[in-house]
Amino acid sequence: MENFLQQLINGLTLGSIYGLIAIGYTMVFGIIGMVNFAHGDVFMVSTFIALIIFLALTTLFSIPSIYIALFLVMVAAMILTSVWSWAIERLAYRPLRGSFRLAPLISAIGMSIFLMNFVQVTQGPRNKPMPPILEHVFYLYGQPGAANAVTISSRQIIIMAATAILLTIFWYVVQKTALGRAQRAVEQDRKMAALLGVNVNRTVSITFIIGAMLASVAGTLYLLQYGVVRFDDGFIPGVKAFTAAVLGGIGSIPGAVLGGLLIGLIEVLWAAYVSSDYKNAAAFSILIIVLIFMPSGLLGRPEVEKV
Amino acid sequence: MNRWMTDPILRVEHLSMRFGGLIAVNDVSFSVGRGDITALIGPNGAGKTTLFNCITGFYKPTQGRLAFAREGRADEREVRALTRTGKRHARLASGDIYMLERMPDFEIAAKARVARTFQNIRLFAGMTALENLVVAQHNALMHASGWSILGLLSVPSWRRAETAAIEMARAWLARIGLEHRADDPAGALPYGDQRRLEIARAMCTGPALLCLDEPAAGLNPRESGELASLLRLIRDEHVTSILIIEHDMSVVMKISDHVVVLDYGALISDGTPDYVRNDPNVIAAYLGVSDAAEAEQVVAEIARESHK
The missing domain is CATH 3.40.50.300 (P-loop containing nucleotide triphosphate hydrolases)
Known part of the structure; x- marks a missing residue:
């Protein structure tokens, strides 16, 4: 039981990170019907940005409080990653928007490879470590050193709290403001939205920027949790987050978060109770089973055929 | 003149x-x-x-x-x-x-400020009737919400703009007799109502x-x-x-x-x-004949036929 609780905490932490990345996939798919395969690599780039800024802040400027440093890192990573994502959309996707359906998809795969190689060349092929921070551990149950202790680290608390706060903010924007309404309008009928005065290109750009901002939060939190990052670290989390988006119902934002949490839990529980070798296989098997019985995902709306 | x-x-x-x-x-x-x-x-x-x-x-x-x-x-x-x-x-x-x-x-x-509707209905079928009319006021609201940043902070000027937009949408719904269907998805309305909703939506852009x-x-x-x-x-x-x-x-x-x-x-x-x-050219075009003189002939024939 204690072990299960501990794995639950670990799984939700991992799932939060997947959920944040998954929102970028699901929003972009919702608005222009394209799978942005470079999104996982945008996440990886944001992790590097966070690492570089963190090292700069702590060594060059010697910021005293680790929390202030972390906050600054997160804000800076959000801004810089947005610029990256905006540029990718502008250069690699927008010129192909009127083209055949597979063109932007292939362009996205190319962009993914480009980002990976670019970081490999500029940052080197090895793991980049970060000095461990925030190692304080709270004991929810049991004594330090006991085998059945249930613990939560301050890192895990920060990860879950940051995820919850940012999701609420972006959820509010998408549901309640003119921007969100415009996004939903563009999603349903791009041309008609333009004729009502909605700047479609700008709305799509903002969607990419929001996706990148959430991915950069995920990147910062990932760095905080694991302490290392490498040029190919975008691939597996990217694929997992895409899986989470499909599992939750692609196009649905709550679905993406739910899918992310589920994938995180499945992976951690499978590793703890069955075998850590097959944790990825387990996550994808669940995806296949769910899609057989619920083709539009857990929270997705069934596609209505237009006649 | x-x-x-x-x-x-x-x-x-x-x-x-x-x-x-x-x-x-x-x-x-x-x-x-x-x-x-x-x-x-x-x-x-x-x-x-x-x-x-x-x-x-x-x-x-x-x-x-x-x-x-x-x-x-x-x-x-x-x-x-x-x-x-x-x-x-x-x-x-x-x-x-x-x-x-x-x-x-x-x-x-x-x-x-030119608005249009299409031959086939192009409402946002998944959004409610009211939302369709609010989307049409997008530009005013986008300015008022400071590109969503002020909207996020819920400043009073943005809330006033949102309220005004919803009031205008409700006024148009009342004018086309659909105020009781405000929260229904636009795609679920009868055909004639969708037509009028589409015109109301175009009018909400202030054309x-x-x-x-x-x-x-x-x-x-x-x-x-x-x-x-x-x-x-x-x-x-x-x-x-x-x-x-x-x-x-x-x-x-x-x-x-x-x-x-x-x-x-x-x-x-x-x-x-x-x-x-009364323009012979128009009559010719509608009857599918080549010139106005022939059209007059046809019109005269039709008149004779109908008097018989």
Whole structure:
């Protein structure tokens, strides 16, 4: 039981990170019907940005409080990653928007490879470590050193709290403001939205920027949790987050978060109770089973055929 | 003197639209009067919808000028000066003029303020009736919400703008008799209601010119009566000029101030409903005969037949 609780905490932490990345996939798919395969690599780039800024802040400027440093890192990573994502959309996707359906998809795969190689060349092929921070551990149950202790680290608390706060903010924007309404309008009928005065290109750009901002939060939190990052670290989390988006119902934002949490839990529980070798296989098997019985995902709306 | 000659809101000048070898619109010139209901009629395939698509930025015309004077009278000299500069719009003492053929679609809607509807209904079916009308006020709200940043902080000026937008949407729902369906998905409404909701949505953008593509298509007589009174209400109570494509001649003759007739992409008649109704060219086009003299023969024959 204690072990299960501990794995639950670990799984939700991992799932939060997947959920944040998954929102970028699901929003972009919702608005222009394209799978942005470079999104996982945008996440990886944001992790590097966070690492570089963190090292700069702590060594060059010697910021005293680790929390202030972390906050600054997160804000800076959000801004810089947005610029990256905006540029990718502008250069690699927008010129192909009127083209055949597979063109932007292939362009996205190319962009993914480009980002990976670019970081490999500029940052080197090895793991980049970060000095461990925030190692304080709270004991929810049991004594330090006991085998059945249930613990939560301050890192895990920060990860879950940051995820919850940012999701609420972006959820509010998408549901309640003119921007969100415009996004939903563009999603349903791009041309008609333009004729009502909605700047479609700008709305799509903002969607990419929001996706990148959430991915950069995920990147910062990932760095905080694991302490290392490498040029190919975008691939597996990217694929997992895409899986989470499909599992939750692609196009649905709550679905993406739910899918992310589920994938995180499945992976951690499978590793703890069955075998850590097959944790990825387990996550994808669940995806296949769910899609057989619920083709539009857990929270997705069934596609209505237009006649 | 007719209003479309003394005070035109839109001047279509030598407009042509070619698709490869096909000439859909061939050197068409006419004016749309400010505050008029102008009907654009013609047999199927005459180029009416193509012309609409040029005006609303769906297509870039192959050649020609679309001078749009939103508020005041546009002087011929000023229009010519603007044409030479290559810019999209000029701010004059008498009001702004826009060169619609140079503008992308969303700017035509947002800046020049031309709204349109389509032959087939294009509501956002998954959004509620009310939301459809609020989306149409997007630009005002986007400014008020400071591109969502002020909206996030829920500042009072943004909340006031949102409330005003929702009030305007509700007022339009009441005007088209749909206030009780405000929170239903637009796709679930009956066909006639969707038609009127689409016109209301176009009106929520605050247009100076409203372009309606066959709004009475598929409506029963009661519904097309409701539509005609809605259009008259828009013309009388709002400063909105209306350009309408319509096949239902009873609607056209009842509501329009000015009728423009196209056939095979060319303009064949332009005048008051009475003038057009009696124009031999129009009769020839509608009966499918080659010239006006033959048409008179056919009309005379029909008259004889019906008197027998």
